[in-house]
Amino acid sequence: MGARIGVIGLGRIGSCHARNLLAMDGVDSLVVNDADARRTSDVATELDVEFAADPDALFASGVDGVLIAASSSSHADLIEASVRRGIPTFCEKPVADSIESSVRVLEAVEQTSVPVQIGFQRRFDPSFVAAYEAVRSGQLGWIHTLRSTTLDPAPPPISYIEHSGGIFRDCSIHDFDIVRWVSGREVTTVYATGSNQGDRAIANAGDIDTAATVLTFDGGTIAVVSNTRYNGRGHDCRLEVLGSRDSVAAGLDDRLPLRSLDPGISFPSKEPYTFFMDRFTSAYRAELEAFLGVIAGRRESPCTPADAVESAWISEVATYSLRQGRPVAIAEVKDLFLHNKNEAHT
């Protein structure tokens, strides 16, 4: 007997997840909802699945699990509502669009035993998994540097950017999660910089289109994270793990959007990736297979809200560092947050 899954949010990623779920042996039926009623009925008709008029109706429709892929600003309320009803929940990153809401969600989830998985799909990509295992095997020696790159060919619609929480919370958070997961270490200090040379609407929304972040980990490893919304040659997503004995890379395949100018070098030889959905096709499926295992109680959540909130802290500190123009310790911003929270309660 397969699972009945509810999908909330049917935009770029939600409709992709819905299609993937529908093709899985472990799924019997889907019920879908989007805040845009037209989109709800269009997707329901196209996939030939049931739809619900709103998230409450979806929660009440006998689902075994809920997948939230609505805009980031709705994640916190939807996760809490789903968990309150005891429904195993998968939510796209980020947990919430602010650190206050992220911490609130984490506290709410941790008061229950309802499993929640956050969608950091790089943890399911074979090359990133191999990087994780190479570090664990000790074959790289000690890790001096990680370099994580996520360069998008073109910005998402401005309406998306306005609700995304900014490039560090929306895009760099994938890099922050993966360097933390692969290294197995915690970040202590963050130094971020950024700029705007593209569409002024991004700056007007209070965001930047290009960012670089230097992270220092406990133990001394340094990570350099690079992001842009304007990488004309294609979608470039890579991780380099450089150690005292050996170095490895994930994402250094023939579709890498980078032209070598060295004589006689034909790598990379294929058409570059142009869209993150093409790059991570198998990882998006694998994370949902994992979620079906979580629903069935066969495994624990492979990416918990606690993990995701730790990456959210790094995003928060990066945003703060950019504004302050200086390196900032994670502890400084956590202390500031706790102080403000306590002040608010007195």
Ligand SMILES: NC(=O)c1ccc[n+]([C@@H]2O[C@H](COP(=O)([O-])OP(=O)(O)OC[C@H]3O[C@@H](n4cnc5c(N)ncnc54)[C@H](O)[C@@H]3O)[C@@H](O)[C@H]2O)c1
């Ligand atoms: N893991 C990844 O690689 C990845 C990739 C893209 C997006 N995302 C995340 O997925 C989420 C959606 O991104 P997208 O690119 O699909 O955005 P999108 O703008 O294409 O789609 C969002 C959809 O959510 C709907 N929506 C908004 N609020 C809602 C609510 N309260 N209830 C129901 N529906 C609601 C909108 O009408 C829209 O159809 C974002 O949080 C984003 O950070 C993750």
